[in-house]
Amino acid sequence: MNRTFWITALVAFINALSLTILIPVLYLYGRQFGLNDFQTSLLFSIYAIAQFFATPIIGKLSDRFGRKPLLIISLAGTVIANLIAGTATTASILFIARFLDGITGGNASVAQAIISDVTTPADRAKGFGIFGAAFGLGFVLGPAISLFAQQISLGAAFLVSGAIAFIALLITLFFLPETLQHKAERSHNIFDLGLENLIKGLTIPRVSILLIINFFIGTTFTIFTYAFQPYFLHVLNQDNRALTMMFFMFGVLGVIMQTWGVSVLNRKFNLVNILLFALFIRSLSFVLMSIWANITYFVIVSILFSLFNSLVQPMINTLISLNSNSQDQGTVMGINSSYLSISNAIGPVIAGLMVNQADPTTYRYPLYLAGVLTSIVLVFAIVTRRRYAAIVNE
Structure with missing residues (x-):
């Protein structure tokens, strides 16, 4: 792995740090503005809906103009949006800030395209594993920083998140080189921004199946992500400090699996089998989590869930990358992030x-639903595996 790869991983880590500072506070921050559970779910959804439309545009533009300028724009949007959210005085301003963060939130897909640019096909699974681990490390430190920021106020967590995103912006500006070797042909139509790719993505051989799988994976995960917090607080009778520590635990286990775990498993099993087994454990964990309202039991099941859930996204990203042309990595990763974003919008609303x-x-009900739907996704992934696994065996 070269210097550019590690700089990108560092940016991913800082970006994840910025994001995960907000995860433990967003639900409570919405309630602070008088929003009910459903209205609070829309805070999650408006961000994801904005990302749905923005990421294919950002991905395609990164194929035309380069990765670096689009990553800069995305990070700058995050900085501004979090400053607005942290100083919001009404729920309306908070919603506007979340929308702005989403509409410029293509940094993850652009960073993934950079990983594809600078790794060989043979090293790509390892590269995305390290990338995922860098993101996971943000989940370790983000909740801890969030806990300190919350001592000031919930809004302070957004301000700290914006300041950390600004550090990622500076690193990108001054240290990250451009990685796109062959820029895509510029369109003569200024309105050709890649939104049509949301439909075309479903016609790309091999990739289309993975996009569908990832869409439903994202939906089930965000059903869980939203329901997990009120369940933990109101059913298990835990406080926000304990909730933040749970996110810290998720991050630690994710880093372990995405560094050491991916390397070990990838030597012994192919990518598809790792993905299928991880989905099986994930679906089982969702169902088991809320059967018994006991905190010790819940933590044990959550550990099992976290270990194997952290394998899902690196495997999906690697398979999508391996099944895509080198000159289309930014576009395809943008489409993938876009489908994942709309699933992130749907999940919280369902919950x-x-x-x-x-x-x-x-x-409890959303957790049960997430388990059932993940089982259906697993069956679909098994039935269609020959259509997206062929490239791995070539």
Whole structure:
């Protein structure tokens, strides 16, 4: 792995740090503005919907103009959006800030395209594993920083997040070189921004199946992500400090699996089998989590979930990259992030509609649903595996 790869991994880590500072506070911050559970779910969704439309545009532009300028724009948007959110005085301003962060939030897909640019096909699984681990390391330190920021106020967490994103912006500006060797042909139509690729993505051989799988993976995960917090707080009767520590644990286990775990498993098993087994453990964990409302039991199941769930996205990203042409990596990764974003918009809304604040036991229902849907995704991935695994065996 060369210097550019490690700089990109560093930017990914800092970006993840910025993001994960917000995860433990967003639900409570929304409630602070008087939003109910469903309205709070829309804070998650508006960000994801904006990303859905923005990421294919950013991905395609990065294929035309280079990775670096688009990464700079994306990080700058995050900085500004978090400063607005941290100083918001009304729920409307908070929603505007979340939308702005989403509409410029293509930094992950551009960083993934850089990883594809600077790694060989043979090293790509390892590269995405390290990239995922860098992101996971952000999940380790982000909640810890969030916990300190929350001592000031929930809004302070957004300000700290914006300051950290600014560091990633400076590193990108001064240290990250351009990695795109062959720029895509510039379109004569200024409105050709890649939105049509949201449809065309479903016609790309091999990649289309992976996009569908990732869409449903994202939906089930964000059903869990949203429902997990009120379940932990209201059913298990834990506080925000304990919630933040749970995110810290998820991050630690994710780093272990995405560094050491991916390397070990990739030597013994192919990418598809790792993905399928990880999905199986994930679906089982979702169902088991809320069967017994006991904190010790919940933590044990969460450990099992976190270990194997952290393998899913690196395997999906690697398979998509290996099944894509080198000159289209930015576009394809942008499409992938876009589908993942719209799934992230759908999941919280589904969870928000299923729960009833007056009946805390309803917070179990989204977790059960996430388990059932993940099982369906697993079956679909098994049935279609020959259509997206062929390139790995060539």
